[in-house]
Amino acid sequence: MPSTIQTTEVSAKSGPLFPDYVPHYDPLEKIEMVGAFEHVDPGHRADPLKPYLLGGAKKVVDLSPHVGTELHGVQLTELTPEALDELALLTAERGCVVFRDQHEFLNSGFEAQKKIAGHFGPLHVHGWMPHPEKGPAEFVIVYDSKDDLRLRRFWARKNPIQFHVDQSPEAQPPGMTFFAVLESPPGVGGDTIFASTHRAFMKLSPKFRARLEGLKAVHTTASQLSREVSDNKDKSVVRRPVTTSVHPVVTVHPVTGQKNLFVNSSYAKSIVGFDDEESEYLLKFLFKHISSGHDFSCRVRYEPGTVVIWDQRSCQHSQTLDYPAGNRRHAFRLTSLANVPIPSRVDEDDDGCHLEEDREMLGLC
Secondary structure, three states: OOOOOOOOOOOOOOOOOOHHHOEEOOOOOOOOOOOOOOOOOHHHHOOOOOHHHHOOOOEEEEOOOOOOEEEEOOOHHHOOHHHHHHHHHHHHHHOEEEEOOOHHHHOOOHHHHHHHHHHHOOEOOOOOOOEEOOOOOOOEEEEEEOOEOHHHHHHOOOOOOOOEOOOOOOOOOEEEEEEEEEEOOOOOOOOEEEEEHHHHHHOOOHHHHHHHOOOEEEEEOHHHHHHHHHHHHHHOOOOOOOOEEEEEOEEEOOOOOOEEEOOOOOOEEEEOOOOHHHHHHHHHHHHHHHHOOHHHEEEEOOOOOOEEEEEOOOEEEEEOOOOOOOOOEEEEEEEEEOOOOOEOOOOOOOOOOOOOHHHHHOOOO
């Protein structure tokens, strides 16, 4: 069984509190890709009022107007299938949902954790990030400490603020993702920023939105795998070949019906049919638009026992990596795969402006 959480302050020189979750690297390990599957989104089954999920909550706090909600008094291990369906709906609507004091979940063990995360779809196995040595390959271990600087090395000479969708090159990219914090650096630091890709799309002018709809982008893991090999040489982990897919630039969430920008700076490399200069110009604009959107983002501060769940179809995220090198930050991630991205279609009833009250109010029509 995994180690139990300790409430006493732990010396920075001591070992990890959860030794069963330390990262394991096997350069010889190979995995099979998850094949095509029919995805039935649990959010479709949910009661819009969410009585099973919210009925026992002591407090519900929105972290910003457009993304992020924190639930107090709710334990993930106690959620019924109906409550999990409602969690899928809430996460689709709010992008990310934060739970505190989830020590029961952290101590429930690999299989119990997999069962909860697997409610939302088949669990992804990462192509190069580590998993526990004696734990399932579906667990992605996020570990940064003086004894393991691989994460720091990967981000060296790069801006760590990079909004992305985890593994968007998958043919069926991620939906719901669990990020469970086992240890956080002393004091503050190591937060995650989440941005609403629906609001990012809606902040663009109607004419520009219409131009984006119908475009497709190439997503690939090529540069990440190349960096893994160059950083770690014979100790690099490449469990599967380069993954490449073509996805719509603007997608529709299958549950909410909302349109979302679906390009990210980690994996989207080119626009299909555009010349290189045109593609680079457009993608850089969209990446900057998402990363500078402080009016449609929220910042989640972690503490041991925090679990953040987000829907990668309706929001992107970025690490901050703002704490001193050598401080331990330890977490695990479980990611369910979802639907084949649904391309959006231009709304023929939108004359370019008049369906948006704020634009009309400001005389922009």
